[in-house]
Amino acid sequence: MQTNNRIANLLGALALALTDEFYSAIRKRASGGPSEAASLVEIATWPNETIDSLSRTLRLSAAGTTRLVDRLVREGLVRREVSDADRRARTLSATEAGRARVAVILAARREVLDRALAQLGSKDRSTLELLLERMLTAMTSDRETCDHTCRLCDLDNCPPDVCPVEQAAREKDR
Numbered sequence: 001m002q003t004n005n006r007i008a009n010l011l012g013a014l015a016l017a018l019t020d021e022f023y024s025a026i027r028k029r030a031s032g033g034p035s036e037a038a039s040l041v042e043i044a045t046w047p048n049e050t051i052d053s054l055s056r057t058l059r060l061s062a063a064g065t066t067r068l069v070d071r072l073v074r075e076g077l078v079r080r081e082v083s084d085a086d087r088r089a090r091t092l093s094a095t096e097a098g099r100a101r102v103a104v105i106l107a108a109r110r111e112v113l114d115r116a117l118a119q120l121g122s123k124d125r126s127t128l129e130l131l132l133e134r135m136l137t138a139m140t141s142d143r144e145t146c147d148h149t150c151r152l153c154d155l156d157n158c159p160p161d162v163c164p165v166e167q168a169a170r171e172k173d174r
Contacts, residue, residue: 025108030101037105038151039068043078044094044102045155057147077101104156133164140168
């Protein structure tokens with residue numbers, strides 16, 4: 001089926017508008033940029049993650065991820081700890097200050113999304129939810145794509161057992 005160019009263009013414009021608004025909101029309220037926000041959310045959501053795993057999720061180089069984590073450690077937002085599984089490896093966890101920053105980041109994200117969704121009635125929201133689930137499923141090709149796509153998600157609102165991206169990744173893993 002050929003894509004309706006206008007629909008694709010509108011979707012692309014909306015995606016960029018939401019992203020720009022979100023990053024602007026976190027810079028104002030939580031400081032830092034997109035990679036810092038994503039890394040903090042990821043580390044707080046999945047404690048004991050390694051720098052290697054975080055690097056794959058963020059799609060940053062190992063050196064870039066290490067520099068980012070070093071900065072977060074210096075700011076008191078993240079802790080490095082010795083891994084129980086591999087004494088040579090270090091795992092990451094959010095400090096109390098880091099978890100507080102994540103709450104601000106997710107609140108800023110939610111405000112931007114709520115503003116966009118406020119234009120829709122309940123029937124339109126239900127339809128949009130189904131369409132978004134289908135589109136996200138189609139865009140999820142593997143576990144790495146899943147982790148990258150959901151790097152800023154609020155798992156309280158879309159836990160892994162109902163997340164279409166997670167479900168698609170699990171299906172691909174089989």
